[in-house]
Amino acid sequence: MALRRVGVVGCGLMGAGIAEVCARADLDVVVVESGAAAAAAGRARLETSLKRAEAKGKVADAAAVLDRVRLSTSLDDLADRDLVIEAIVEDTAAKLELFAKLDAVVCAPEALLASNTSSIPIMKLATATTRPTHVLGIHFFNPVPVLPLVELVPSLLTLDETTDRAAEFVGAVLGKHAILSKDRAGFVVNALLIPFILAAIRMLESGFAERDDIDAGLVRGAAHPQGPLALADLIGLDTTKAVAESLYEEFKEPLYAPPPLLARMVDAGLLGRKTGRGFYTY
Template sequence: MIQRLGVIGAGLMGSGIAEVASRQGLDVIVIEATEATAQAGSNRITRSLDRGVRSGKLSEEARADALSHIEITTAFEKLSDRELVVEAVIEDEAAKLDVFRRLDTIIEDPTAVLASNTSSIPIMKLAMATQRPEQVVGIHFFNPVPVMPLVEVVTSLMTNSKVEQQAHEFAGGQLGKHVIKSKDRAGFIVNALLIPYLLSAVRMFESGFATAEDIDTGMVDGCAHPMGPLALADLIGLDTTMAVAQSLYEEFKEPLYAPPPLLSRMCEAGLLGRKTGRGFYQYS
């Protein structure tokens, strides 16, 4: 059983992972780059827990207990005693490789599990940035972490079977998530299927074939999807969608994975979806 968890990154994913772990009584240390982003992460977790209280899903006592189990800091060295660390930084290979190089030097226990929440980058690439590739595994949560039940556990060619078991027990047993197992290919299971669908919707909109509203309504009312593809891309973040598409295209070199020009232009313009207030839709 994991008791001491580290999370690197307090954005949407990292803060969500920290929240669900703290609610199960784990001792959680979250690392951020600056005091400002650390405070933003703390505020994000507090707001999420407050929503749980307002909705009646969480008591005031449970809220306070969860917060007491989380420390958010810029001091990377505080991760030295962690039994498991989940990297949840931006979906950028260079940034993630840097994190794993640093983890390899700071984590004292050679049997500690080093995990990535990457959406698409092959785990083998990250594992080889360390001197302990057998201890590296993918533990891919979905956004928003406190709500979405699924976790993909991704093993590389080098991942130790005991590490896979620990990852499964952590996500499924301790956090109560539904775990599916994936081989180590870019995009894993969900994004390898989802991203071509999203890109197809972007191309349809880009060509002028249909409006964003009609594309999304077609998939919601015609296929019983809970959300249309363009609204979903806005929720995921167009930069993240772009990054995953690029990883998939690099791996497979298939046209269906190539980012459409419109998606590239929107990312360059900073129109990234809900988090910036504008993507395929406007948000207040």
């Protein structure tokens, strides 16, 4: 069964990006948001991104791509979807509640339910449904239209056929590069990346080195495209903290524990690019 009708729940930065790459692949996309205002903001985010892509020659007709996306405020509009990708806030309770609702709404027995979570165990989400064999993680990276990588994360109960269908969708349909990860906190990329970012934050917090020197050291000395503190701002400090907490909860290793400075910045609403201020001001 080809995955041609795609649903996305959430139209924030990640959800909008996922919807965009699906629409650019000529798929029929339904995006569900929590309310009319959020749906309007999501549509505006999509329109801005597609117009930018059109100006750069990456999209022939932004309006035609946007026409393949329908915004909704009702999960019932996902009933006929072949694949639904959850891209809501990184909160376990909220995701569990959503997966239970999606299980009841999505009609096709062979339809896949996927999460874009960057840290929450897929097994936990799968057991909120009556179809754990058809649940897996499909984790995109920000910005979704630009970065080519997707992590596929089957749980212990996910069928091989489910993973194969998802891999074909990611590779042959979306043109992304898929890597396979075990269902453990952080998966592949964040299990490597988050401790690296946390080490940079601790270095700044302790006064060992200044912000600009930390980032310049990795950019100019290790050929990184951007420094770890700038990267944390791009990811979002709240997301960085949430992933760190998930890693620490699972492994209890000190290197995964969020530094106090990170926690205080999140409490203050200094979340990085999304709020205009984090380690840098935007």
